[in-house]
Amino acid sequence: MTAKPLPVFDGHNDLLLRLLHKQKPAAERDFLDGDGERHMDMPRAIKGGFVGGLFAMNAQKPDAEGLAEDGEEISNLPMAPEMPYDYALPATMAMAALLFRIEDESAGRFKVCRSAGEIRRAMEKGVMAAVFHIEGAEAVDADFDALDVLYRAGLRSIGPVWSRPNIFGHGVPFSFPSSPDTGPGLTDLGKELVKRCNAMKVAIDLSHLNEKGFWEVAAISDAPLIASHSNVHAIAPSSRNLTDRQIAAIGESGGLIGLNYANDFLRPDGRNNPDIGFDVMLRHLDHLVGIAGIGCVGLGSDFDGASVPAAIGDVTGLAGFSEAICAHFGEEDARQICYGNWIDVLERTWGG
Numbered sequence: 001m002t003a004k005p006l007p008v009f010d011g012h013n014d015l016l017l018r019l020l021h022k023q024k025p026a027a028e029r030d031f032l033d034g035d036g037e038r039h040m041d042m043p044r045a046i047k048g049g050f051v052g053g054l055f056a057m058n059a060q061k062p063d064a065e066g067l068a069e070d071g072e073e074i075s076n077l078p079m080a081p082e083m084p085y086d087y088a089l090p091a092t093m094a095m096a097a098l099l100f101r102i103e104d105e106s107a108g109r110f111k112v113c114r115s116a117g118e119i120r121r122a123m124e125k126g127v128m129a130a131v132f133h134i135e136g137a138e139a140v141d142a143d144f145d146a147l148d149v150l151y152r153a154g155l156r157s158i159g160p161v162w163s164r165p166n167i168f169g170h171g172v173p174f175s176f177p178s179s180p181d182t183g184p185g186l187t188d189l190g191k192e193l194v195k196r197c198n199a200m201k202v203a204i205d206l207s208h209l210n211e212k213g214f215w216e217v218a219a220i221s222d223a224p225l226i227a228s229h230s231n232v233h234a235i236a237p238s239s240r241n242l243t244d245r246q247i248a249a250i251g252e253s254g255g256l257i258g259l260n261y262a263n264d265f266l267r268p269d270g271r272n273n274p275d276i277g278f279d280v281m282l283r284h285l286d287h288l289v290g291i292a293g294i295g296c297v298g299l300g301s302d303f304d305g306a307s308v309p310a311a312i313g314d315v316t317g318l319a320g321f322s323e324a325i326c327a328h329f330g331e332e333d334a335r336q337i338c339y340g341n342w343i344d345v346l347e348r349t350w351g352g
Contacts, residue, residue, distance in 0.1 A: 005049030005319035006326060007123060009339035011258030011298055012133075012207070012229035014056055014305030015040050016095040021062045028101040032110075039303035039314040042109070045128065048318035051339065052119060052129030054157055054228060056305070057095040059088035059138050077174040080164035088138030089146060096153060099130060112154050116347035123339075131346070133228075135208070136162030136171070142189055144196055151200055156350060158197060159205035159228070160190050161213070163240075168193050172210040176270030178239035180246075185212030194220045203349045206230075207260075207300070210239075211246070218249055223349050225255035229300030231265045232287045238265050244291055251292030256345040258300020259284055261308040276309035278324040285325070285337065294333050298341045 018038055019027040034043035040050075060083075103110050110128045113119045122129035132154040134140075140147045140158075147155075161171040168190035172182050186194070194217055197204050206214050206227045218225055227250060233241035242250075242257065250257055259281065264272045266280050288297045301308070303315060312321060326334040 006322035006334060006338045007051040008049050008053075008299060008318045008322055009051055009119070009123075009129070009342045010053030010303070011256075011300030011342060012054055012056055012135075012260075012305070013040055013301060013303040014058060014135075015303070016055055016098050017058050017060055018304045019098050020091065020095050028098055028105055031102055032106055039301075039308065041315075042106075042128070045315045048314075048316040049322055050128075050315050050318055051123050052113070052131075053301075053342075054131045054133040055099055056133050056135040057092050057099075057139075058135040058162055058305075059083050059091040060162075061087070076176065079171070079173045080162070082165055083136070083138045085138060085141060088136075089141075092134065092139035092150075096132065096150075099132060103130070114154055114156060115350060116343050119343050119346070131156050133157040133159075133205070135159045135205070136164070136166065137168050137193060138166050140168075140193070142167060144193070147193075147196060147200075151202060155202060156346075157203040157205055157226075157228075158193075159208055160186070160193055160217075162208050169213045170210055171208045172239045174264075175239040176264065177237040179211070179237075180214070180233065180239050180241065180243065181211040182239055183210060183212070185210060185214075186216045191216065191220055198222050201350045203346065206250075207258075208240070211243070214246055218253070223253075224345050225250045225253040226345060226349070227256075227300075228258045229260040229262075229302045230257060231260050232284045235284055235287060236265055236268055236270060238270055240265055247288060247291045251296045254296070254345070254348055255292075256296050256298050256341055257288050257292060258298045258342070259288070260306070261301045261303070261312055262306035263309060264307075266309065272307050274307060274310040277311050278321060281309070281311075281321070282324065282328050285328075289329075289337075294329075294336055295341055295344070297337055298345075299338065 163171040169186040
């Protein structure tokens with residue numbers, strides 16, 4: 001292993017939801033000081049080469065139906081029920097507050113970034129760069145007032161749905177084996193959300209959206225298509241993974257697919273079994289690069305939101321994985337996959 005791992009800018013983590021579910025004061029200190037729980041905290045992130053990424057806010061209840069426990073098989077979970085706005089908005093605000101408290105308490109080691117230039121400058125200074133991302137737009141009202149306020153607070157990326165229905169569209173269930181073509185796509189409000197996000201230069205995340213919704217976004221949006229944490233359906237036929245046609249469309253748009261580390265989205269048998277080596281992950285990356293192109297592939301770990309391969313373990317395992325990517329693709333392409341492509345696609349989406 002090299003003395004210093006390649007930097008990794010990651011497309012998805014659920015750290016803020018994990019901290020929220022602790023229901024304790026000053027939970028931000030657990031991240032900054034290192035609680036050693038689940039997959040991520042700052043000391044371990046630094047050790048693994050994690051330099052930043054999209055920090056998701058998903059208004060999920062601690063005992064939510066339609067979710068699996070760590071290690072549980074999730075081949076055919078029931079669709080999660082709708083999440084009411086009167087829960088989603090305060091939960092999202094609480095996670096946003098955690099994000100900004102991490103920034104405030106970090107002594108300059110962590111920054112919420114609103115432009116690609118800010119991300120690059122943070123990386124140059126050794127500061128962790130965070131993007132304010134919402135996974136499932138239940139915190140946005142039908143009049144879009146909350147969207148305007150959240151944008152001014154720093155929101156720069158949003159997934160219209162998680163794996164449940166809402167007023168904007170229909171999420172894809174966790175099913176295996178299954179096509180991602182699982183039902184209705186966007187509602188009229190969902191189509192309006194896409195147009196408003198385009199006008200505001202907010203990235204639209206297609207992970208968790210079913211296939212009909214995917215193609216509706218592709219037809220409406222003038223921005224690069226982004227699936228922050230999704231894998232290859234031809235290798236692992238989960239409903240959450242992308243068909244080759246979807247992968248090609250993302251590449252043609254100058255978008256990005258972030259490799260998801262979830263066991264059941266990596267394994268050809270769909271099992272939530274962590275006995276996975278880097279070879280399986282590299283096989284997905286090879287397939288994505290072969291269709292979308294080297295400039296449209298990145299990483300989207302799903303740390304703190306999924307069970308991940310034993311070869312990764314937690315965020316410290318990024319050091320070994322980035323080295324494997326480097327050995328497989330060469331250093332120049334590995335740097336694109338590990339961080340460069342994410343920053344470039346956000347710049348194409350947000351503008352200068």
